[in-house]
Amino acid sequence: MQVRAENISKRYANMAALDDVSLTVGSGxxxxxxxxxxxxxxxxxxxxxxxxHPDAGAVYFNDRDASESRIQDRGVGFVFQHYALFKHMRVMDNIAFGLRARKTNKPSESEIKRRVMELLDLVQLSGLDHRFPSQLSGGQRQRVALARALAIEPSVLLLDEPFGALDARVRKDLRRWLREIHERTGHTTLFVTHDQEEALELADRVVVMNKGKIEQSATPDEIYDTPATPFVFSFIGESSVIPVQVGNGRATLDERMLDLEVGNLPDGPAQLYLRPEDVAMVTDGGPGIPGLVVSTRRIGGMRRVTIECGLARHRIEFDASAEVTIANSQRLQVRVIGGRVYGAGSEGYATEKLAASATSDFKWAKAEGWLDR
Amino acid sequence: MNSAKPRKMRQAIGEGRWTRLTLITIALVFLGLMLIAPLLVVFVEAFSRGVGVYIDALAMPDTMAALRLTLLVAAIAVPVNLVFGVAAAWAIAKFEFKGKAFLLTLIDLPFAVSPVVSGLIFVLLFGANSVLGPWLDGAGIKVLFAVPGIVLATIFITFPFIARELIPLMQQQGSSEEEAAVSLGAGGWRTFFQVTLPNVKWGLLYGVLLCNARAMGEFGAVTVVSGNIRGVTTTLPLHIEILYNDNKAAAAFAVASLLALLALVTLAVKTLLEARFANSLAAQRRH
Structure with a gap:
């Protein structure tokens, strides 16, 4: 079942929750x-x-306008953030609820029982059918909630922050497990998350939203490698931001202390976005941007270093090898080997990815001067 | 020093022994003087002229009529307020609408207004000089100084009890379980009876009991609208006052003991429910 939301707008009081949003989720x-x-x-x-109910716009399931039909008839399996299990019902009655509520095509009680057992097996909770929700762990409740939603054989599965309330380890397990369930059942599935790692790992496609609008809709790789807007860049992964001036196809900062080739960006102010891996420490004595180390911290096998550069003391974060000792207040030089420049485009943003080769030209004669200020 | 011996930890909010004893004593003495002693007096006075007088007082036709009327009024007022209370609590807890705060304030009105004033409101509404009074009279319907007036006044006085009990409970529970039920295909009635009601049943019972206790015991508003016609519009509290004013103290206390007994039974059931209710509430919080 394909799901299409078209030009949805929704306001709460004086805040736009959704501002003319369109989204298509393909079948499966x-x-x-x-x-x-x-x-x-x-x-x-x-x-x-x-x-x-949206203030404007419509939702289509395949080509049928669902906006007019009652929620009961939409055939949507919804998994709530805090599970919303029926507290006074046993696990088995929770899962059977949707089947028993059917007006047409209602299966017999023995058929319902068989289906419940099948679902419990699918979510790996066999033997817990007589428990109450309060006797289950968070992860188990989440599985019951999913089984209950799957019981009505939904055309679409919608999950609201499905792993938000669970601790990190359970979350990782359930993520893998949800992916497996999806591959087995093939439901068209849409889930909400604020955890970029979760989105990138689990989804075929990631839709990044901000302030009621869709910023980008793309595969996890595209989202990470070619973020369409500064927001997407900074929301996915770590980033440092430096305001630059673009002119004649070059982005510069502080009298060309930083000078990068940026291709076809229009002239004017722009922002340089850098991930930690887009910056490398200069160890061979070659040219680089001088900076002053303000903090270091250990992240896994790497050392995350924060330096201040330029007259306005812009902060740049990069990863250095953990074997290199770097002390606070130490001066060092870095080289930009990647990153992305966002300038004002005719529609939203014009963006250029920096090529490693384009970033070798530095003017750093004045470097010593500003560091002493 | 023996390290295996558990060390006594000083609780952060723990008070000294004497402070605790003093507070408990004050509470117990106050309750004894203000609640238990008067209750004992009622029963002592009731039997002061012997069991014969006690039984005679209860067997009086006027007493039996008052008991019947009291039960009738409670039997009408409580179900009406049950429906109203559930509807109001549902509306307030599950929907967002303009005037919600105003509705909440209105529900508290009977708590704030003196019962006598509440009674007078109905006299002004249905009295001989009002707009509605003569019109209803013409239609042959008597409201004031009759059973309908007593029922109306009692409903007015007791309507906050059930609503007030349910609103915080329903607000705390939110509406995600209802949303889940609806998304699974359940209709409104199924959602209400299988999801909403089971979640609030203990609170609801508790509210019904409080409402019932007040409905049987209401004096101020009822005395204004009833006209105190003996054996016709006197409820138990009114009947007690009449007996007392007639210098039939023993009889008055005998009837009072009956009312007190109804209250004690209600309290006992309430306490039992509370123990139960606390458990199920705690279970829901754990969830």
Whole structure:
């Protein structure tokens, strides 16, 4: 079942939760809605489920307008952030609820029992059918919630922050397990998360949202490698930002202390976005941007170093080998070997990825001067 | 020093022994003087002229009529407020709408207004000089100084009890379970009876009991609208006052003991429910 949301707008009081958002989820696709809290991702999910009514726009299931049909008839399996299990019902009655609520095509009680057992097996909770939700762990409750949603044989599966309330280890396990379930059942699935790692690992496609709008909709690789907007760049992974001036195809800072070739960007102010891996420490005595170390911390096998560069003391983070000792207040030089420049484009942003080869030209004669200020 | 011996930890909010004893004593003495002693007096006075007088007082036709009327009024007022309370709590806890704060304030109105004033409101509404009074009279419906007036006044006085009990409970529970039920295909009634109601049943019972206790014991508002017609519009509290004013103290206390007994039974059931209710609430919090 293909799901299409078209030009959805929704306002709460004086805040736009969704601002003319359109989204298509292909049949059998597993899509993540990723964004910070307040970005509208949950509102969009609830609108597709029919739990919220949009001020404008419509939701289509295949080519049928679902906006007019009641939520009961949409055939949507919804998994709530805090599970919303029926507290007073046993696990088995929770899962059977949707089947028993059917008006047409209601299976017999023995058939319902068989289906419940099948689902419990699928979510690896066999033998817990007589427990109450309060007797289950968080991860087990989440599985019951999923089994309950799957019981009605939904055309679409919607999950709101499915792993948000679980601790890190359980979350990792359930992530892998949800991926497996998706591959086995093939439901069109849309889930909301604020955890970029979760979105990139789990989804076929990631939709990044911010302030009620979709910033980018692409595969995890594309989201990471070619982020369409500064927001996507900074939301996915670590980043340092430096304001630069673009002119004649070059981005410069502080009288060309930094001078990078940027291709076809329009002239004017722009932002240089760098990931830790886009910056390398100069160890061979070659040219580089001088900086002053302000902090270092150990991250896994690497050492994350923060330096201050330029007249305005812009902060840049990069990773150095853990074997190199780097002390605070130490002066060193770095080279930009990647990154991305965002300038003002005719529509939103014009962006250029920096090639490693384009970043060798530095003017650093004045470097000693500003460091002493 | 024996390290295996558990060390006594000083609790952060723990008070000294004497402070604790003093506070407990004050509470117990106060309750004894203000609640238990008067209750004992009621039963002592009731039997002061012997069991014969006690039984005669209860067997009086007026007493039996008052008991019947009291039960009738409670039997109408409590179900009406049950429906109203559930509807109001549902509306307030599950929906966002303008005037919600105003509705909450309105529900508290009977708590804030003196019962006598509440009674007078109905006199002004249905009295001979009002707009509605003569019109209803013409239709042959008597409201004031009759059973309908007593029922209306009692409903007015007791309507906050169930709503007030349910609103915080329902607000705390939110509406995600209802949303889950609806997304699984359940209709409104199924959602209400299988999801909402089981979640609030103990709070609801508790509210019903409180409402019932007040409905049977209400004096101020009822005395204004009833006209105190003996054996016709006197409820148990009114009947007690009449007996007392007639210098039939023993009879008055005998009937009072009946009312007190109803209250004690209610309290006992309430305490039992509370123990139960606390458990199920705790279980829900764990969830």
């Amino acid at each position: 696709e597993l899509v993540a809605l990723l964004g910070p809290s307040g970005s509208g991702k949950t509102t969009l999910l609830r609108t597709i489920a029919g739990l919220e």
